[in-house]
Amino acid sequence: MKLKVDLFSDTGTRPSKEMREFMAKAEVGDEQLGEDPSVNRLNEMVAELLGKEDAIYLPSGLMANQISFAVHCRPGDEIIMDKTAHPIHFEGGAVSVISGASINPLDGENGIFTTEQVIKAIRTSDYHHPRTRLISIEQTSNLGGGTIWPLDVIEDICQLAREHNLKTHMDGARLLNAVAATGIPASKYAEHFDSIWIDLSKGLGAPVGSVLASSRDFIEEARYWKQRLGGAMRQAGIIAAGGIYALKHNLERLQEDNDNARYLAEEMARLKNIEIDPETVETNIVIFKVKGLTAEQFSKELIKRGVRVSIIAKDTLRAVTHLDVNRQDIDYALTVIKEVTGS
Numbered sequence: 254m255k256l257k258v259d260l261f262s263d264t265g266t267r268p269s270k271e272m273r274e275f276m277a278k279a280e281v282g283d284e285q286l287g288e289d290p291s292v293n294r295l296n297e298m299v300a301e302l303l304g305k306e307d308a309i310y311l312p313s314g315l316m317a318n319q320i321s322f323a324v325h326c327r328p329g330d331e332i333i334m335d336k337t338a339h340p341i342h343f344e345g346g347a348v349s350v351i352s353g354a355s356i357n358p359l360d361g362e363n364g365i366f367t368t369e370q371v372i373k374a375i376r377t378s379d380y381h382h383p384r385t386r387l388i389s390i391e392q393t394s395n396l397g398g399g400t401i402w403p404l405d406v407i408e409d410i411c412q413l414a415r416e417h418n419l420k421t422h423m424d425g426a427r428l429l430n431a432v433a434a435t436g437i438p439a440s441k442y443a444e445h446f447d448s449i450w451i452d453l454s455k456g457l458g459a460p461v462g463s464v465l466a467s468s469r470d471f472i473e474e475a476r477y478w479k480q481r482l483g484g485a486m487r488q489a490g491i492i493a494a495g496g497i498y499a500l501k502h503n504l505e506r507l508q509e510d511n512d513n514a515r516y517l518a519e520e521m522a523r524l525k526n527i528e529i530d531p532e533t534v535e536t537n538i539v540i541f542k543v544k545g546l547t548a549e550q551f552s553k554e555l556i557k558r559g560v561r562v563s564i565i566a567k568d569t570l571r572a573v574t575h576l577d578v579n580r581q582d583i584d585y586a587l588t589v590i591k592e593v594t595g596s
């Protein structure tokens with residue numbers, strides 16, 4: 254059966270007709286020489302949104318994380334992050350290859366760790382240990398179920414980092430979903446971090462790229478890494494224009510995705526053989542457990558009926574709402590899930 258409702262990931266969003274038209278008309282130049290007006294414009298927009306001195310357009314979010322780690326860390330340094338963090342599970346082991354840093358994974362709750370956990374994790378200056386260099390936070394936490402890092406926890410952890418001379422990084426792949434949910438401006442979250450990036454190709458609906466923002470000096474270093482890794486492009490304005498369009502038109506509507514996810518979770522909580530606490534669904538990610546069927550069997554039954562979700566573990570699945578899924582689609586998915594769970 255043809256896929257009707259794709260809840261696999263918010264990366265599945267496709268550029269709309271209007272976005273494509275805007276992209277087709279983009280002014281372009283040689284991005285590698287800093288001469289692409291559309292890329293430059295996008296960088297300015299994100300630097301302003303995040304309240305940073307400068308920003309750099311990159312082909313992916315993965316590269317934004319890895320370049321940040323490479324700028325902050327030297328080989329042998331250690332990065333503190335949650336055990337569910339994206340660089341640990343989904344970046345092909347790049348941390349060990351590119352920055353040569355190691356990771357100290359913390360056992361947070363739904364992807365959120367505490368100041369006390371960080372205090373325990375920071376190494377002493379005994380040369381037997383790796384040097385703690387960086388604390389990295391994922392807003393929202395993907396495998397945590399789209400959970401939002403509260404601003405006061407961020408403030409405390411970043412204050413602690415400064416006291417210990419540590420750098421701070423935000424993987425803001427879904428920061429703007431958190432902004433939509435809390436009403437706290439992106440710059441308010443960003444001001445505490447030395448480096449921060451947003452993804453354009455997820456909920457924002459652009460086809461390619463992320464933008465990393467920081468101080469002028471940091472972005473200058475990041476430019477070297479972008480070149481080294483083959484991330485520097487030429488007439489990239491064509492794709493960057495998708496990001497410009499997205500920031501102008503698709504920011505406000507992110508709360509719809511958050512609302513749809515909450516609705517999906519609340520309705521699913523009523524069904525037999527589904528385990529989910531809708532209260533934990535703060536943004537656009539719904540993580541749930543199934544009973545009676547394995548996650549793989551459940552997912553196959555959904556696919557047969559035109560609905561796709563992703564598998565997280567043997568009994569755990571993830572549904573992500575986004576721009577290309579409306580309330581009607583959610584209702585269709587719910588009908589299918591009802592049928593498959595025998596509710």
Ligand SMILES: *Cc1c(COP(=O)(O)O)cnc(C)c1O
Pocket residue numbers: 264312313314315316318339340391395424426427452454462463
């Ligand atoms: C998707 C994602 C990334 C990587 O972004 P890409 O643009 O897919 O490379 C990094 N961190 C988190 C939390 C993500 O969800």
